[in-house]
Amino acid sequence: MAQALSTDRPGALTAADLQGSAAKRRKERLMRALFQAMAWTSVIVTALIILSLLREAISFVASVELGSLFEIGWFPRRGLFDVRTLVVGTLLVTGIAMLVAVPLGLGAAVYLSEYARPRVRRTIKPILEILAGIPSVVLGYFALSFITPQLLTRLVSDVTYFNLAAAGVAVGILTLPLVASVAEDAMRAVPASLREAAYGLGSRKVTAVTKVVFPAAISGIVAAMVIGVSRAFGETMVVAIASGATGGSLFSLDVFKPGQTMTAAMAALGVGTDQVKGADNAFQSLFFIGTLLFVITLSLNMVGDRFVRRIREKY
Amino acid sequence: MAAITPPFTDARDAAASLRRQGTDVKGQTFRWFLVGALSLALLTLLALVWDMWAEGSNVLLARPVQFLTSGLNTNVEMAGVWQGIKGSLMLGLIVAIVSFPIGIGAAVYLEEYAGNTRFARIVEINIRNLAGVPSIVYGLLGLAIFVQALGGVTGGRTVIAGGLTLAALVLPIVIITSQEALRAVPAGIREGALALGATRWESIRHHVMPAATPGILTGTVLSLARALGEAAPLLVVGAVTGVFFAGASGFFEQIYAGRFTALPMVIFNWARQPGPEWLQLTGAASLILVALIVVMNGFAIFLRNRYERKW
Amino acid sequence: MNESGDPMTAPTSAPVQPPQAQGLTLDVGSPNGNPRPDSADTVFEVRNLNVYYGDFRAVSDVSLDIKKREITAMIGPSGCGKSTVLRCFNRMNDLIETARVEGSVKFHGADLYDPAVDPVEVRRRIGMVFQKPNPFPKSIYDNVAFGPRIAGYKGNMDDLVEQSLRKAALWDEVRNRLKASAYGLSGGQQQRLCIARAIAVEPEVILMDEPASALDPIATGRIEDLMQEIKQEYTIIIVTHNMQQAARVSDKTAFFTTEVQSEQDDRRSGRLVELDWTENIFKNPSDPRTEDYVTGRFG
Numbered sequence: 001m002a003q004a005l006s007t008d009r010p011g012a013l014t015a016a017d018l019q020g021s022a023a024k025r026r027k028e029r030l031m032r033a034l035f036q037a038m039a040w041t042s043v044i045v046t047a048l049i050i051l052s053l054l055r056e057a058i059s060f061v062a063s064v065e066l067g068s069l070f071e072i073g074w075f076p077r078r079g080l081f082d083v084r085t086l087v088v089g090t091l092l093v094t095g096i097a098m099l100v101a102v103p104l105g106l107g108a109a110v111y112l113s114e115y116a117r118p119r120v121r122r123t124i125k126p127i128l129e130i131l132a133g134i135p136s137v138v139l140g141y142f143a144l145s146f147i148t149p150q151l152l153t154r155l156v157s158d159v160t161y162f163n164l165a166a167a168g169v170a171v172g173i174l175t176l177p178l179v180a181s182v183a184e185d186a187m188r189a190v191p192a193s194l195r196e197a198a199y200g201l202g203s204r205k206v207t208a209v210t211k212v213v214f215p216a217a218i219s220g221i222v223a224a225m226v227i228g229v230s231r232a233f234g235e236t237m238v239v240a241i242a243s244g245a246t247g248g249s250l251f252s253l254d255v256f257k258p259g260q261t262m263t264a265a266m267a268a269l270g271v272g273t274d275q276v277k278g279a280d281n282a283f284q285s286l287f288f289i290g291t292l293l294f295v296i297t298l299s300l301n302m303v304g305d306r307f308v309r310r311i312r313e314k315y
Numbered sequence: 316m317a318a319i320t321p322p323f324t325d326a327r328d329a330a331a332s333l334r335r336q337g338t339d340v341k342g343q344t345f346r347w348f349l350v351g352a353l354s355l356a357l358l359t360l361l362a363l364v365w366d367m368w369a370e371g372s373n374v375l376l377a378r379p380v381q382f383l384t385s386g387l388n389t390n391v392e393m394a395g396v397w398q399g400i401k402g403s404l405m406l407g408l409i410v411a412i413v414s415f416p417i418g419i420g421a422a423v424y425l426e427e428y429a430g431n432t433r434f435a436r437i438v439e440i441n442i443r444n445l446a447g448v449p450s451i452v453y454g455l456l457g458l459a460i461f462v463q464a465l466g467g468v469t470g471g472r473t474v475i476a477g478g479l480t481l482a483a484l485v486l487p488i489v490i491i492t493s494q495e496a497l498r499a500v501p502a503g504i505r506e507g508a509l510a511l512g513a514t515r516w517e518s519i520r521h522h523v524m525p526a527a528t529p530g531i532l533t534g535t536v537l538s539l540a541r542a543l544g545e546a547a548p549l550l551v552v553g554a555v556t557g558v559f560f561a562g563a564s565g566f567f568e569q570i571y572a573g574r575f576t577a578l579p580m581v582i583f584n585w586a587r588q589p590g591p592e593w594l595q596l597t598g599a600a601s602l603i604l605v606a607l608i609v610v611m612n613g614f615a616i617f618l619r620n621r622y623e624r625k626w
Numbered sequence: 627m628n629e630s631g632d633p634m635t636a637p638t639s640a641p642v643q644p645p646q647a648q649g650l651t652l653d654v655g656s657p658n659g660n661p662r663p664d665s666a667d668t669v670f671e672v673r674n675l676n677v678y679y680g681d682f683r684a685v686s687d688v689s690l691d692i693k694k695r696e697i698t699a700m701i702g703p704s705g706c707g708k709s710t711v712l713r714c715f716n717r718m719n720d721l722i723e724t725a726r727v728e729g730s731v732k733f734h735g736a737d738l739y740d741p742a743v744d745p746v747e748v749r750r751r752i753g754m755v756f757q758k759p760n761p762f763p764k765s766i767y768d769n770v771a772f773g774p775r776i777a778g779y780k781g782n783m784d785d786l787v788e789q790s791l792r793k794a795a796l797w798d799e800v801r802n803r804l805k806a807s808a809y810g811l812s813g814g815q816q817q818r819l820c821i822a823r824a825i826a827v828e829p830e831v832i833l834m835d836e837p838a839s840a841l842d843p844i845a846t847g848r849i850e851d852l853m854q855e856i857k858q859e860y861t862i863i864i865v866t867h868n869m870q871q872a873a874r875v876s877d878k879t880a881f882f883t884t885e886v887q888s889e890q891d892d893r894r895s896g897r898l899v900e901l902d903w904t905e906n907i908f909k910n911p912s913d914p915r916t917e918d919y920v921t922g923r924f925g
Contacts, residue, residue: 006387012734012735012736013733013735013736014735014736015735015737015740015742015743016742017736018733018736018738018740018742018743018744018747018751019743019744019747020744020746020747020750021744021747021778024513024514024746025517025744025746027514028514028515028516031488031516032424032428033418033422034420035421035423035424035427035428036424036428036429037437038416038417038418038420038421038423038424039420039421039424039425039429040439041421041486042421042442042445042487042490043437043438043441045445045456045483045486046441046444046445048456048459048460049448049452049453049455049456051459052455052456052458052459052460053452053455054458055459104352104353104355104356104425105352105354105356106352107348107349107351107352107353108349108353108356109351110349111346111350111352111353112353115346115349117713124353124357126616127357127360128356128357129480130360130609130612131356131359131360133540133541133544133608133609133612134360134363134544134605134608135543135544135545135546135579135582135604135605135608136544136546136547137544137546137579137580137582137583137586137601137604138363138367138582138601138605140583140586141365141582141586141594141597141598141601141665142362142363142366143369144586144594145366145370145594145597145598146362146363146366154395172580172600173359173363176356176359177356180356198531204339204341204342205342205347205599206339206341206342206346207490209345210345210515213440213613227447230447234449234450234451234452235449236449236450236547236550237546237547237550237579237583238507240547240550240583241583241586241587263449263451263547265552266451266453266454266455266476266551267547267551270451270454270458270550270551271550271556286455286458286551287455290451290452293449293451293452294448294449294452297447297449297786298444298447298448301443301444301447302444305443426892430723431723458650502759503756503758504760504762504763506718506721506756506760507756507760507761507762507820507823508762508772509718509721509749510716510718510748510749510753510754510756510824511749511750511753511772511773511776511823511824511827512747512749512750512751512773512776513746513772513773513776514775514776515745517776521772521776522762522763525763526763624763
């Protein structure tokens with residue numbers, strides 16, 4: 001029948017007879033090498049990020065006087081590099097964002113996981129995913145056109161058009177779906193048998209949820225919050241649009257006035273990089289802040305990851 | 316000793332005890348708090364959409380076509396999003412061409428060839444970390460590498476540099492979603508192919524990848540939607556931040572001609588301009604961007620639901 | 627199915643194997659005492675096969691011969707390494723990262739684990755049918771055609787597909803819907819499709835890993851009938867946990883058991899007890915462990 005196919009039934013074979021097609025083996029080796037190279041690309045990206053950051057960051061640290069890191073404010077083009085201003089700004093915005101994202105996100109997660117009927121869940125989850133997909137520039141716009149005029153001016157008297165608080169709320173809205181999603185996964189991972197045990201002992205729903213399910217999912221809940229903080233830390237465009245202060249800012253704790261975060265400072269520097277390249281430390285400070293940001297968010301993500309792994313192992 | 320659950324004295328006592336003891340105030344309040352939290356979350360989306368429409372409808376209803384086809388202009392009445400849309404399309408094209416093949420290939424390697432080696436585990440941890448790096452840090456990567464170091468190839472602050480930067484940003488997402496799609500293909504399919512004398516590549520090419528295609532497609536569309544909404548990396552890499560930009564009008568001339576822009580950048584620029592008319596433009600542009608992203612995400616989910624195979 | 631009378635009664639003809647022999651039977655004569663005509667035609671020669679998963683020895687020191695165009699059944703309690711041994715014949719254990727094979731497995735005299743040997747080529751000559759039917763998510767035609775296509779078959783594919791489906795006793799049921807998805811077939815039909823698929827590559831040997839355990843009794847019966855039909859062309863090795871099936875279908879039977887590795891490690895390793903004509907295994911087993919198993923006293 002088929003010449004290519006005939007496997008003759010010989011009396012004896014040697015290993016050489018079972019060698020197969022050299023062309024096929026070559027192709028297999030080629031394809032494997034090709035795919036491996038593609039996997040290496042991800043490693044290269046990480047290496048490049050670290051390289052880009054460190055090169056300029058190190059030269060910044062080497063050339064700048066340490067005194068200018070503790071000045072009255074962050075005015076990079078004037079040589080004032082008060083990092084505290086930026087860190088405090090980031091913490092304020094992140095704090096406000098968490099005040100919004102955690103109660104709303106966890107509340108939504110608990111409701112969807114423990115109380116909502118399947119049909120309700122199926123309709124609501126896609127809506128939350130839509131919220132998760134809203135680009136940050138749009139939320140920056142929302143802060144300016146709605147949050148400040150409609151909400152903040154009614155609550156606080158002397159809030160400026162650009163302010164940190166509105167940015168914080170907008171970042172909170174951005175982070176909310178992420179917190180809700182991770183927390184909900186964590187609670188749904190709690191096995192039904194635990195809930196049944198609680199009900200079997202005669203507890204009401206609120207008790208079962210708050211005293212049994214929620215604590216059982218605590219690693220995932222903590223992970224959700226850590227991941228949320230990391231996201232809020234790294235958010236750039238909302239603050240760049242809504243909190244003003246592109247030239248620089250004084251150290252301040254007033255959230256109802258303009259301010260800057262690490263990310264917004266980087267954005268402001270990035271906008272003017274063609275005028276500033278290498279001329280003074282301003283350009284390099286961009287990478288210095290970038291390195292700080294990278295290290296902080298990486299640490300937060302690794303911690304969050306550890307917590308997420310824990311829920312998977314437990315159940 | 317007081318009993319936690321005192322025994323019944325007689326049948327009537329039993330019936331009375333078993334009946335519900337009033338309303339569960341604590342439980343109901345808790346439930347309403349949860350409903351409130353969820354509603355508030357949903358309301359913010361509603362408020363956002365309402366606000367975008369309230370501002371943007373003035374522009375979109377008054378001069379829709381002109382808005383979509385005009386470029387940036389210092390004159391509020393004449394400014395439009397065309398250059399932003401054009402830039403976003405080009406960026407999207409570059410992201411797709413660069414990150415999809417590399418990302419899918421990396422996923423194939425990790426799922427089909429690598430096994431459980433140390434290299435594979437390190438790569439996977441690395442990818443998870445990359446997925447969480449803030450987008451502006453990718454901008455720094457783009458600035459240092461694609462604009463400066465590779466300036467000769469990319470032409471400096473061009474749309475190519477921007478596209479490569481976004482491709483790097485989106486690469487981890489493509490890899491992770493493709494890996495999940497490949498993982499969902501049952502092992503029996505691979506075993507069956509290999510037992511017939513197929514090489515690994517033959518089993519991947521003829522059986523695993525076709526079966527995983529819907530999932531991979533969904534992942535790529537989601538990644539593209541994410542890339543289209545990003546502005547921070549583009550800002551650092553050199554997208555235009557003014558309100559006027561005399562870019563080349565032809566579609567492809569712009570590639571090496573220098574500065575570029577994208578829809579999110581246009582929104583960024585307009586949002587910072589003083590005055591209510593600019594805010595209206597911003598609202599209109601936001602509506603378009605959000606609509607585009609929602610449609611893409613919806614399409615991805617439609618793909619997944621329609622073509623996903625339940626093994 | 628058959629219980630022996632006196633446990634220590636030797637088979638009527640061939641040399642008696644002492645009970646503690648490790649099943650190495652090179653030349654077991656047929657039950658009526660005459661030497662087999664082509665008993666020199668040994669397909670597989672296994673000597674001192676040990677298979678490790680990491681540091682756990684799953685299979686201990688197995689030696690046996692498989693003869694051409696016979697159906698050899700491997701039976702034994704669960705965990706005795708039958709599937710592991712089966713997968714050694716077509717290098718499928720290569721797919722498990724922690725698996726390590728020691729000893730020799732020779733196919734017509736050639737060492738299957740020689741570094742020069744390409745497992746892809748081995749699997750073309752030694753096919754496999756799995757416990758859970760695993761047709762490809764393609765048409766019936768494409769399922770059967772896949773193997774020949776990648777082997778570079780340039781002849782008439784339609785004829786080859788038809789022949790393979792006929793040999794697998796599936797042709798009449800699917801002749802009018804070759805382009806339909808294989809997933810539309812019943813479990814038993816899917817398994818016969820997998821057999822047709824394996825046959826299409828023209829192997830010499832077909833390995834079957836509990837091929838009917840996921841099927842209902844009627845489908846099982848059809849698979850067993852099929853095996854008897856194709857045995858004239860192919861050497862078949864079947865792993866089964868169903869003793870009666872082994873008794874119905876096979877010419878020779880190999881009985882495996884488990885034994886504790888050592889005092890410290892209570893994981894059990896698989897070992898071949900004896901290999902003999904099926905009739906002998908069930909009527910006159912040489913080893914008391916075999917008899918205990920086939921009479922249902924344990925396992």
